[in-house]
Amino acid sequence: MQLIKAEAITPHAIDECKALVALGDQHEDIAIRVIWEDFDDLASGNMHVFLAYEQDTLIGFLAMETYSSAQAEVSGVVHPDHRRQGVFRGLLAGAKDECVRRGIPRMLLICDVRSQSGKAFVEAIGAIYHTSEYRMDLTTLNTPMHYNPQLMVREARREDVDTLVSILVTGFGNYTEDDVREAIAQDIQTGARKFYVAFLDNMMIGTLNVTDMQDSLGIYGFVVLPDYRGQGYGRQILARTIELTRQTHQEPIFLEVETQNANALGLYESLGFEQTGCYDYYGKLVRSAD
Known part of the structure; x- marks a missing residue:
């Protein structure tokens, strides 16, 4: 078996990875979580792909995101x-070495709740359950009856970055200001994600981004400042962003939300999102990842 850390990845190698995911999905009737668009981000050093070959045939791969300095996904x-031949352990060892090099103390392993092989692996390595997220897909958008006329949603501009960074750091405690600023700069440069910002009376109160995944659109990084939550602004911001996105894209739209976040679940369901999958996150300290 040959293990490789991809410094760059060819379209052919991506197709091989996609075929392997499709096979794994079919084998267990699951949906392995991979954000393929992030494979274009290898040059930034925030996305890492490890490949396992047996006689020139791809038999396994691991994708790791290191946008946060606190943990890698x-x-x-x-x-x-x-399986059960040490392939994924070998791939994970390579990922651990990269985390050590970058000073990242913990890895979060993502596992479809229906995957028996995935659960067996995280149990075997002693990973600890951390949290769960639902995948929710939009069926029919239930547009709010009323939009506050003082609320404006538009695409983010370069002059918005400082405030955008501050809001995202407020909303996501696992990311530092440097983490977020670097990721946004990369996304703006590559066009990997389109950021939207919301203003109320000319003050930025929220943001989210839309990732084009070729066959679908993923909504991520949705934050409304604490003082403006529970007043209907989140619903209006999300609905307006979807309306703006629909002007140029017709692909299916999905998002992910922690299963314990009842307020967000209610918001998304009210807009027409339905639960279609669930992923468990298991934490493993890098120093004991072997």
């Missing part, structure tokens, strides 16, 4: 015929 798959 890990997902991947091994060919069903090559």
